[in-house]
Structures are given as C-alpha cells and as structure tokens.
Amino acid sequence: MTIRLTVNGETREFAAAPMTPLVDVLRDGLHLTGAKPVCREGFCGACMVLVDAVPTVACLTPVALVEGRDIETVEGLTSGESPTPVQAALEEHDAVQCGMCFPGMVVALTHLTTSGTCEPNRAAVKEALVGNVCRCTGYERIVDAALAVMEAGHE
Ligand code: FES
Ligand code: FES
CATH class of the missing domain: 3.10.20.30 (Beta-grasp domain)
Structure with a gap:
C-alpha cells in the first residue's frame, strides 16, 4: 500500500x-x-x-x-550545525555514549526537556530514561546533563 x-x-x-x-x-x-x-x-x-x-x-x-x-x-x-541544548549539555558533561543507545537517549531527553511537564529533578530524568537501556556505562553524567538543561529552562 x-x-x-x-x-x-x-x-x-x-x-x-x-x-x-x-x-x-x-x-x-x-x-x-x-x-x-x-x-x-x-x-x-x-x-x-x-x-x-x-x-x-x-x-x-x-x-x-x-x-x-x-x-x-x-x-x-537539529537544524544546521548547531547542537540542541540537550546535545550540547551531554557533550559538556562528557556524557557521550555509543551510537547504538545514544540516539534514543537524545530523543527521550529532548522530549523531557522541551515538554515542560515536570520540575527539574533527578528522579524525573531517570524516569524519562527508563526505556533507554545501556548496560556498559553509568547514567549519572547523562542525568547531570539533562538536569542542567531543565534547570536552565526554569531560570
Ligand atoms: S554506551 Fe551504548 S549501549 Fe552502553
Ligand atoms: S530496538 Fe526498539 S526498543 Fe529495542
């Protein structure tokens, strides 16, 4: 069809x-x-x-x-060469992952940080990432990066 x-x-x-x-x-x-x-x-x-x-x-x-x-x-x-706030924050926090898991995480975190549905806190970031699995590194830097974007949005 x-x-x-x-x-x-x-x-x-x-x-x-x-x-x-x-x-x-x-x-x-x-x-x-x-x-x-x-x-x-x-x-x-x-x-x-x-x-x-x-x-x-x-x-x-x-x-x-x-x-x-x-x-x-x-x-x-993204449009053009500039990274989105999420992409820039992930880079700043050295939270770069592999090419298999990372695109999905960027999508999930973009939704979290642009939907304005919750206050910035670590629990909200972890909940947003519950469907994105990485078994080889930790999530802490990713959470730090997302939190920084959320907090900047609330300034
Ligand atoms: S860094 Fe991508 S699956 Fe662990
Ligand atoms: S490939 Fe779709 S959730 Fe894993």
Whole structure:
C-alpha cells in the first residue's frame, strides 16, 4: 500500500506493507539511520523516535499505524550545525555514549526537556530514561546533563 508520513517536517510517500516496522521504513526507505533496531522487542529504546511529540519505539510500531502522524527522528532535532541544548549539555558533561543507545537517549531527553511537564529533578530524568537501556556505562553524567538543561529552562 502507499503510505504517507510526515518525517522531520517533510511529507514522504512510498510503498510499504502496512505491518512493516517504522524503524525499517525510516532506515531502509528514507535512509534515516539514527534509530537503531537493536532488541526489536520494545525493550532497549535504541529505535526511539517522537510520534506527535511522544517518545515511541519504532521497532514495534507498524508503519500503517502512524500514517499522517508527525514523526521526528534524532536527525530532525537539529537544524544546521548547531547542537540542541540537550546535545550540547551531554557533550559538556562528557556524557557521550555509543551510537547504538545514544540516539534514543537524545530523543527521550529532548522530549523531557522541551515538554515542560515536570520540575527539574533527578528522579524525573531517570524516569524519562527508563526505556533507554545501556548496560556498559553509568547514567549519572547523562542525568547531570539533562538536569542542567531543565534547570536552565526554569531560570
Ligand atoms: S530496538 Fe526498539 S526498543 Fe529495542
Ligand atoms: S549501549 Fe551504548 S554506551 Fe552502553
């Protein structure tokens, strides 16, 4: 079937089977490889994107389900060369992770720091990252970075 998606502000139309996972369409069809198919079980968060501004695991999302919805991938968070506040804070705090887990974390933290739904505190950051798994490093610097962005937003 022909599917029409709005991805990073652009309307894209292509042929795909309705149950094709969104992550495969993004990567293979649209060449947006930031979202990674790691576990394919909705567990790790490596494939996270925003659908209508809500963090969503693209590995368990059939493409037909998001037709006509607004999809933002990690590639769409920046315009030009400048990093977003989240990206800049992660770099400042030496909180850089590997290329598998990090894009999904950036998506989750962008949602947290732009939605304005909670006061800055470590518990809120940890809760926002509950669906983003890294088994090889700690989360403390990531939490520090996100907290710095949230606190700056409340100044
Ligand atoms: S690949 Fe989608 S949650 Fe792990
Ligand atoms: S999985 Fe990416 S740094 Fe651990």
